[in-house]
Amino acid sequence: MPGFRYSLGGETFRFDDLRTLLARATPLRSGDQLAGLAAGTEVERVAAQVALADLPLRVFLSETVVPYEKDEVSRLILDNHDAAAFALVAHMTVGDLRDFLLSDAADSAMLTALAPGLTPEMVAALSKICRVQDLILIAQKCRVVTRFRNTIGLEKRLSTRLQPNHPTDDARGIAASIFDGLMYGSGDAVIGINPASDNVATLIDLLHMLDAVIAENEIPTQSCVLAHVTTTLQAIEQGAPVDLTFQSIAGTEAANKSFGISLALLAEAHQATLALNRGTLGQNVMYFETGQGSALSAGAHHGVDQQTLEARAYGVARAFDPLLVNTVVGFIGPEYLFDGRQIIRAGLEDHFCGKLLGVPMGCDICYTNHAEADQNDMDILLTLLGAAGINFIMGIPGSDDVMLNYQTTSFHDALYARRVLGLRPAPEFEAWLDRIGIMAADGTFAPNPLPPGELSHTVLRLGRA
Template sequence: MRLKTTLFGHTYAFKDVKEVLAKANEEKSGDILAGVAAESTVERIAAKTVLADMTLEDLRNNPVVPYEDDDITRVDQDSVDEEVFGRIKAMTVGEFREFLLSASEKEIAAIRPALTSEIVAAVAKLMSNMDLVYAAKKMHVEATCNTTIGKPGTLSSRLQPNHATDDVAGIMASVMEGISYGVGDAVIGLNPAVDAIDSVADILKEFKEFMYKWDIPTQNCVLAHVTTQMKVLERNLAPMDLMFQSLAGSEVASRAFGINVALMDEAYAIMKERKSSVGPNFMYFETGQGSELSADGNHGADQLVMEARCYAFAKRYNPFLVNTVVGFIGPEYLYDGRQMIRAGLEDHFMGKLTGIPMGCDVCYTNHMRADQNDLENLAMMLTMADCNYIMGIPAGDDVMLMYQTTSYHDAAALRRLSGKHTIAPFEKRMKELGIFDEQGNLSTIAGDPSVFISREQEIHLRSAV
């Protein structure tokens, strides 16, 4: 394995695979903060040149966190299909890039069981933004909870009715407004302001009662810590279609999230036994570049490789939803709109290549050098890349998490631009309610939540909100 190259009369030598991977990454403020980034554009190109000539076997044999030290490394390495890996291990990363850009979806799916996180991240580093869109578009990963997400020609959305105090009436007002815009076919999923068992149970019950009353084909979820959700299930307090947890890419970083592989195995087992959904996919995970450095758990690796390891972790549980909250952590990790766009495309591609049903929270924090145009550019590129789903939030401004993301209107506009539709049973119900017209576009009554509100409910909501 060669770890050096000469460019413009200067020899660039790297100490190990981890350094090559880090310095081959596109510029990210998080890698600079971690002290692992290339010091110049030329050094970055040198690292990419060395990486392109590495074999997939080189990457398999050199995980960025040792097997004996990390439970996620063990999950990743132990999942490899050795027979399939034997067929591709001599391929270089450069050759693998060419394969992904030229191969069919079926051919890519056939080699997917042989891939480790380092392989997935390495090939992303050699791709342009257009490469990432082009390759991701040919990979579709479907999953079924109550409904099926990820079918070609669909763009789904998560209805995120967050409330600053978890007031149920206020939350349900947002739910009704979101559904009236045709948002929520991926999930009705709330980030709770308070991680409390009774509150989580009450909100889950309200979501489920609304779904039953109005025959809305979707899934319910409250994005509390996994241990809180486990207690809700153990005490049989509320129906739960999807179980949620944020993931990190190392055992050390996972510990900061209050989880490890053993706990997630336990959570998966209890959810499988007690879930209220009907399909085989009932887990929901969120990730985002930079969380491992925040938790001092990056092990000297770059944030893109650590993010790829999150997807290997997620794949263990056959999830229904996974999304990167791409610009949520802030400028320390993704400095501006350019870096945010690049990270969103990388994460979406890596998730699909790993084999998980990938979406994206196209977002940024208010102290980043990014704006609405950056957000919309990434949303349009991800739609072109056949991203499974995005977020839907009133006016795109979350009143509880205090960040900017995609609105109810954005989801409708992206579907209109791309000719995509919501999940079929959801679309059928929206047409029955008059929210969609016969073409699946928003009707003249869209955005009017009064279709769901009786006079008594309206009086109660106005007094509460």
């Protein structure tokens, strides 16, 4: 598409290649401005969006935004493309695809079948010409269901990651947060700790603690300590009880190298975790986190806009059949997403793109303290993502992560979303909450502030061990 031109409002705009067209069509965000990729005016942005809407989907199979021969993520995307699944929409433009996905003809079953035929660049392009209600309506029709010890992603369900971080990895503090979260019905997606250090011995201690909490209380959930994948592999070699292997990933080979990973290393970790065979309902054993701006912050963006690269990260994720994929949408900072408006739009785009690609999307609905955002912005994004059918969100005591020093969603926020939108936890976890006396099947909480049985004793005892 060299030398592509489009005229609008008496001006003629030139977009030299697909990479440029995608960047100029992106809704305004500070990261693209920082990289010098953003449209110079709103007129140029609209011209690019109109030109993008007229672009045949087949172009994305012949022109790459990062060269095939130089980037293993590009090779993964194109080599794994499912031509048979793509045949349904192969004759369409980006704008045609939007119209089709908004129609009643595109139901959940059809979108599931279509997912392997879509590339990350296609869905990124599509998101750029969608308004907010389009991002919500289309994503709401996408069902991506995964299983380990429970079932995540079913319709009218909203799961939570119980995130009991502690600035010194103190087991007592972690145990208190776990107990607090369970009492509010949090933790069905995963009980997942961000460790303060990447020490193997600390990782193994935390894994044993989480495993004992889950086993002794017969909680139908899974645990994860979000250490680097190489650290987790060492823990597996030493016999640690690893349920899920975690890793942050990005949309280019160079950005992943900055994280100390490659596709081959992820494949090794995937196979090692599968071999443990710890799942009872399924074997989705990977947990990935992403975020718009990660490639740019590593100087590894190849002149591609941050939202397109974020979608490419989901192309990496889906190759490994993860249980959970989480866009940590506002965590990287205002250099990439400046304010609440940009964070809200980015969170909806990320969820939309991941779901269309068949990825089990969650969102850390968050912001850093130096961003132009507040908890009201997060309430808006939480409500919109709940309506859009997000698989899971974060649950943290009081919304304030005392180890990572950022603001996210609390146990109470998840209860709000479930109540207002008529959502429920994963079915197996919901049955456990009812059985132990924390939350009844109708979603109401027991009047007694402590549940019956040994939950409080075992969790807090393990924290003292």
